[in-house]
Structures are given as structure tokens and as C-alpha cells.
Amino acid sequence: xxxxxxxxxxxxxxxxxxxxxxxxxxxxxxxxxxxxxxxxxxxxxxxxxxxxxxxxxxxxxxxxxxxxxxxxxxxxxxxxxxxxxxxxxxxxxxxxxxxxxxxxxxxxxxxxxxxxxxxxxxxxx
Amino acid sequence: xxxxxxxxxxxxxxxxxxxxxxxxxxxxxxxxxxxxxxxxxxxxxxxxxxxxxxxxxxxxxxxxxxxxxxxxxxxxxxxxxxxxxxxxxxxxxxxxxxxxxxxxxxxxxxxxxxxxxxxxxxxxxxxxxxxxxxxxxxxxxxxxxxxxxxxxxxxxxxxxxxxxxxxxxxxxxxxxxxxxxxxxxxxxxxxxxxxxxxxxxxxxxxxxxxxxxxxxxxxxxxxxxxxxxxxxxxxxxxxxxxxxxxxxxxxxxxxxxxxxxxxxxxxxxxxxxxxxxxxxxxxxxxxxxxxxxxxxxxxxxxxxxxxxxxxxxxxxxxxxxxxxxxxxxxxxxxxxxxxxxxxxxxxxxxxxxxxxxxxxxxxxxxxxxxxxxxxxxxxxxxxxxxxxxxxxxxxxxxxxxx
Numbered sequence: 230x231x232x233x234x235x236x237x238x239x240x241x242x243x244x245x246x247x248x249x250x251x252x253x254x255x256x257x258x259x260x261x262x263x264x265x266x267x268x269x270x271x272x273x274x275x276x277x278x279x280x281x282x283x284x285x286x287x288x289x290x291x292x293x294x295x296x297x298x299x300x301x302x303x304x305x306x307x308x309x310x311x312x313x314x315x316x317x318x319x320x321x322x323x324x325x326x327x328x329x330x331x332x333x334x335x336x337x338x339x340x341x342x343x344x345x346x347x348x349x350x351x352x353x354x
Numbered sequence: 355x356x357x358x359x360x361x362x363x364x365x366x367x368x369x370x371x372x373x374x375x376x377x378x379x380x381x382x383x384x385x386x387x388x389x390x391x392x393x394x395x396x397x398x399x400x401x402x403x404x405x406x407x408x409x410x411x412x413x414x415x416x417x418x419x420x421x422x423x424x425x426x427x428x429x430x431x432x433x434x435x436x437x438x439x440x441x442x443x444x445x446x447x448x449x450x451x452x453x454x455x456x457x458x459x460x461x462x463x464x465x466x467x468x469x470x471x472x473x474x475x476x477x478x479x480x481x482x483x484x485x486x487x488x489x490x491x492x493x494x495x496x497x498x499x500x501x502x503x504x505x506x507x508x509x510x511x512x513x514x515x516x517x518x519x520x521x522x523x524x525x526x527x528x529x530x531x532x533x534x535x536x537x538x539x540x541x542x543x544x545x546x547x548x549x550x551x552x553x554x555x556x557x558x559x560x561x562x563x564x565x566x567x568x569x570x571x572x573x574x575x576x577x578x579x580x581x582x583x584x585x586x587x588x589x590x591x592x593x594x595x596x597x598x599x600x601x602x603x604x605x606x607x608x609x610x611x612x613x614x615x616x617x618x619x620x621x622x623x624x625x626x627x628x629x630x631x632x633x634x635x636x637x638x639x640x641x642x643x644x645x646x647x648x649x650x651x652x653x654x655x656x657x658x659x660x661x662x663x664x665x666x667x668x669x670x671x672x673x674x675x676x677x678x679x680x681x682x683x684x685x686x687x688x689x690x691x692x693x694x695x696x697x698x699x700x701x702x703x704x705x706x707x708x709x710x711x712x713x714x715x716x717x718x719x720x721x722x723x724x725x726x727x728x729x730x731x732x733x734x735x736x737x738x739x740x741x742x743x744x745x746x747x748x749x750x751x752x753x754x755x756x
Contacts, residue, residue, distance in 0.1 A: 288570030291571065308476070308582045311583060312586075313473065313513070316469075321568055324511075
């Protein structure tokens with residue numbers, strides 16, 4: 230009996246339950262906005278690649294290029310392999326320049342990005 | 355850019371006024387409002403930015419061997435003021451540089467094939483088949499008309515195409531890479547184009563300097579790399595120099611016989627005649643042929659000295675003027691002496707070229723023609739930009755009058 234009644238209730242109530250709940254949500258959300266904020270943001274931590282990795286890649290790519298070209302010096306694969314070597318060498322040299330240019334002092338880096346923080350304020354007079 | 359805040363529906367339905375931050379008189383403003391309330395909508399402030407008041411000036415720079423923080427870009431952005439940096443908070447391997455006035459976009463971001471894709475197909479990055487010219491054209495066109503775009507990022511380290519980044523239309527957009535002038539539609543969008551033509555001997559010397567410190571590289575591998583890329587380079591990249599408005603050609607010096615170090619360079623600035631808003635630099639007398647050695651009684655130079663040449667010429671069936679510098683600057687007064695004898699530099703004050711060169715004395719090429727001509731081209735671009743903006747400002751006024 231109860232099951233029949235329950236099912237009967239279940240059939241009847243969904244329509245009745247949903248609407249008032251929806252109407253309820255909006256004003257409730259207004260009163261407690263912090264409760265209903267969806268934290269859907271994807272936190273993508275993109276790490277800057279380190280110099281050692283690039284150097285290893287350069288070395289590996291040169292090996293590969295030599296191997297590919299040993300078979301057929303004029304094929305597209307050989308040319309593409311040496312192009313990859315060139316690209317990686319350029320990336321390596323840029324990484325070296327960037328490191329030389331100013332990656333050494335973490336405070337300087339932080340201050341160039343956030344000059345208004347207390348640690349970084351400068352006074353002229 | 356005009357920034358307008360859109361208030362919630364409740365505010366609009368009441369007697370609140372919609373205020374927007376003060377913007378320049380020529381900006382268009384777009385107002386959005388909802389006519390009926392709906393309780394389930396979120397009450398967040400919406401900010402709509404309108405950037406309809408400026409036309410972006412687009413500069414193209416063709417240079418081999420990848421993009422990035424190249425010296426020319428830094429000199430160029432420095433002429434306009436401020437340093438160009440990668441977008442903050444974004445992908446640290448992004449190739450884009452942004453400053454107040456300029457944004458530099460690397461055309462490698464428009465690769466259609468990533469590194470593995472290219473390896474499978476056996477194509478180099480120089481090949482047009484590895485690049486998406488349709489996307490390049492659409493996005494440059496959008497940026498030129500003041501619409502922000504989501505530009506893909508090509509990560510040079512991993513060789514993959516990363517998630518796109520949002521690029522706002524800047525006042526000056528510089529597109530730098532291997533193929534800025536390859537596609538005809540993109541070429542028509544460029545207001546000014548430059549090609550850096552490095553001769554084979556100099557390229558070899560520079561690559562040795564760059565790569566010998568890298569373990570795994572040897573003289574043979576560097577040589578093999580250059581030679582493997584040469585056919586594609588000659589077929590696809592080199593022909594772009596006929597379309598460029600200015601070509602900076604770097605050759606080995608003629609002052610030192612049998613020099614193979616590549617430290618002293620002979621640099622030629624080839625400027626196309628008849629380009630709108632661009633007046634070529636000249637020495638002493640426009641259209642004449644001059645050969646000038648500034649070292650002598652008034653100026654003492656150390657070996658090998660400095661030699662200048664100026665002459666009209668023909669380059670790929672175009673009329674051009676060529677200013678050539680062979681040698682090196684050793685001292686400040688040599689630089690200022692030379693600057694005072696060059697004409698049509700588009701400087702705003704006496705000594706501006708020297709000041710710009712000294713500001714970046716640590717950049718490569720600061721003591722020879724590469725730095726000098728790059729700085730001069732930067733000043734020319736500034737002049738072109740100011741003339742274009744002035745022209746655009748007067749054009750609507752004239753249209754209103756008519």
C-alpha cells in the first residue's frame with residue numbers, strides 16, 4: 230500500500246516539487262551569494278620549461294636527424310629533422326638569453342610584475 | 355578603448371542613469387539592456403569593451419629562424435616607448451610581446467601542423483603547407499579593424515599547438531615570422547613591410563656563435579642544418595624580399611680582406627621609392643651617388659674604420675635608394691657625427707638615433723649597421739604611423755565638410 234501510495238506520490242509530486250524549488254533558489258542565492266558561487270575555473274598551471282630540458286631535446290634531435298639522413302639525405306624526412314634541430318636550437322638560445330637577462334634575482338622579477346606591493350615600493354625623496 | 359558598465363535589470367528599470375567612463379570623442383558606444391526582468395538571471399556587472407575608434411597600423415617583418423624576443427622588435431618597441439613583454443598571467447611559452455603602443459605577433463602561431471605532424475609529412479616549417487594562411491588573414495584583418503581575436507599559440511619548446519590566447523587590437527601590430535608577405539591577402543593588409551636578408555656566410559657565422567655553446571652541436575651539424583633548409587628557404591622565404599618596402603641586407607665586410615670571423619659587417623638598407631608615407635634616408639643629396647669615409651681629420655676611427663655609400667638603384671624592377679654602411683662604431687662621437695650627416699631620418703630631435711642606440715648598447719649589432727639601420731627603420735615606422743593617424747583624423751572631417 231505504502232509503495233503504491235509512494236509511487237503515486239512520486240508520480241504526482243515531481244512536477245509540484247521542481248517549480249517551487251526553482252523559484253526558491255533565486256532569492257536564496259541573492260541572500261547568500263557566497264554559497265552558490267560555482268568554482269568551475271580550471272586551474273591550469275603552465276610551468277615555464279627549464280633550460281636543461283631544451284638542451285636535452287636539442288641533443289636528441291641532432292641524433293635523430295643524423296640517423297634519418299644517413300638513410301636518405303634528400304628526403305623530406307631528413308629536411309624536416311634538420312629543421313627541427315634549427316627550431317630547438319633557436320628555442321635554446323632564447324632560453325639562455327632570457328636567463329641571462331634577468332632570471333637571477335627573484336625579488337627583481339616579482340617587483341617588475343608587482344611594483345605596488347610593500348616590498349617593492351620606491352621613494353624618490 | 356571605451357569601457358561601459360552595464361547595470362543589472364533592476365537598476366535599469368529604476369531611474370538610475372547609465373554612466374560610462376570618459377572616452378575620446380570619436381569612439382562609438384554600444385549599450386545593451388534587457389527589457390524584462392527574469393529572476394533566475396545572475397546579477398553580475400557586465401563590462402563590454404568597444405574598440406571602434408582606431409584603425410590599427412600593421413607592420414610585417416620577415417626574418418628567418420624562428421621568432422621571439424628578437425633584437426629588431428625590442429628596438430622598434432623602444433622607439434615608441436616602453437618595453438614589450440609577454441602577456442602577463444598567460445602561457446609562459448607564448449611568443450607574443452605586448453607594450454603600450456605595439457603588439458608583436460609571431461607567425462609561427464599559425465602553423466597548421468605541429469612538429470610531429472611536420473615530421474610525418476616530411477615538411478619544414480618554411481613550407482607553406484605547414485601554415486594556415488586563411489586563419490592568419492582573418493585574424494590580422496580582424497585586429498586591423500579593431501576586433502580582438504583568440505590566437506593559437508605554437509609552443510617552440512614542446513612543438514605543440516597550445517590553447518589560444520586573447521589578443522586585443524593594439525595601435526601598432528607587428529607580425530613577425532617567415533611568411534608575412536607570402537600570402538597576397540595578408541600582404542595587402544600590411545602598411546609597411548621589412549625583410550631581413552642575411553647572406554649565407556654571415557648566417558653561418560652567426561649560427562656558429564649561437565650554437566657552439568650547445569652540447570650535441572658540432573660544425574658539421576650546424577652546416578648540415580643550414581644546407582638542409584636552404585632549398586625550402588630559397589623557394590618560399592627568399593622571394594618575399596621583392597615585396598618588402600625596406601630590405602636590410604647583411605653581408606660580409608669588404609674592408610678586411612679574407613675576413614671570415616663575421617664580426618665586422620657590411621649592411622645595406624634598401625628602401626623602395628614611392629611608398630606612401632615613407633621617405634627614404636639619404637646622404638648629402640637625394641638621388642646622387644655618394645661614397646663617404648667619415649674618418650679623417652675631424653674624426654679618428656680605429657681599424658677597420660667606417661665607410662658609407664649611397665646610391666639610387668633598381669631592385670627586382672623597383673626604383674630603390676640604397677644606404678650602405680661597412681665597418682664598426684667604436685665611440686659615441688663617431689655615431690653622432692654620422693647621424694648629423696644623414697638626412698631624412700625622421701628624428702624628433704638632434705641625436706635621437708644615437709640616443710636609441712646607446713639605450714640598447716648591450717643588444718647585438720649596436721656597434722654596426724644592423725643596429726643603426728634597425729633604429730632608423732623604427733623611426734621611419736613611427737613617422738609612418740603618425741602620418742597615417744593624422745590622415746585618418748582629417749579624412750572624416752573632410753568627408754563631413756563635403
